[in-house]
Amino acid sequence: xxxxxxxxxxxxxxxxxxxxxxxxxxxxxxxxxxxxxxxxxxxxxxxxxxxxxxxxxxxxxxxxxxxxxxxxxxxxxxxxxxxxxxxxxxxxxxxxxxxxxxxxxxxxxxxxxxxxxxxxxxxxxxxxxxxxxxxxxxxxxxxxxxxxxxxxxxxxxxxxxxxxxxxxxxxxxxxxxxxxxxxxxxxxxxxxxxxxxxxxxxxxxxx
Ligand SMILES: CC(C)(COP(=O)(O)OP(=O)(O)OC[C@H]1O[C@@H](n2cnc3c(N)ncnc32)[C@H](O)[C@@H]1OP(=O)(O)O)[C@@H](O)C(=O)NCCC(=O)NCCS
Numbered sequence: 001x002x003x004x005x006x007x008x009x010x011x012x013x014x015x016x017x018x019x020x021x022x023x024x025x026x027x028x029x030x031x032x033x034x035x036x037x038x039x040x041x042x043x044x045x046x047x048x049x050x051x052x053x054x055x056x057x058x059x060x061x062x063x064x065x066x067x068x069x070x071x072x073x074x075x076x077x078x079x080x081x082x083x084x085x086x087x088x089x090x091x092x093x094x095x096x097x098x099x100x101x102x103x104x105x106x107x108x109x110x111x112x113x114x115x116x117x118x119x120x121x122x123x124x125x126x127x128x129x130x131x132x133x134x135x136x137x138x139x140x141x142x143x144x145x146x147x148x149x150x151x152x153x154x155x156x157x158x159x160x161x162x163x164x165x166x167x168x169x170x171x172x173x174x175x176x177x178x179x180x181x182x183x184x185x186x187x188x189x190x191x192x193x194x195x196x197x198x199x200x201x202x203x204x205x206x207x
Pocket of ligand 1: 026128129130131135136137139142143164168169171173174175
């Protein structure tokens, strides 16, 4: 099936759990270090995070449906409005402590705080782009990215920014092919040591 034959639509509240499951699966290499032995709680925490982002983070999510409309094959979040960081941080902290206990919650908060991004009014920010492994290399990420850029244009944004880890060659190739250019890099000793991430590249595209 061609990517064009799959439906891309705005996420509904009842998609949050499926989005969370995709994100945990797609970023397992990083989340394994964040959640440790409590990996079973990761989807619950991520679901709460996605829900909070929709409610207070100025983020909308797009999904691409799989073979049936109940099946979500991929998703992306795009921030086009001001984020209520205080509400987000409080809600996430509550979910982390409830599910992981205070010590692991402190640890998770530290690791999840990378990469840092200061939002710019004229820029939309793309996050957690992920496609289920069995649907990859069919052009779905390219379609979701294009749909996210349309939302950014509709919101009057001039640029779209995102972060990608330096070793994620597949994603880097996708972004470069879609017109994103590197603006800067950031690294952290903690992330290099505990997440095995040497650097994040901040990429930007003019709309
Ligand atoms: C990165 C990811 C989103 C790509 O999704 P996808 O639907 O397979 O990507 P597409 O089919 O739209 O690929 C478009 C282009 O990107 C490049 N690309 C995508 N994945 C690639 C890979 N694994 N290796 C090399 N190039 C790749 C190719 O140029 C591809 O075009 P082609 O297939 O015609 O050669 C997917 O692999 C994924 O979910 N990975 C885990 C989560 C993640 O890393 N997300 C990115 C966070 S910044």
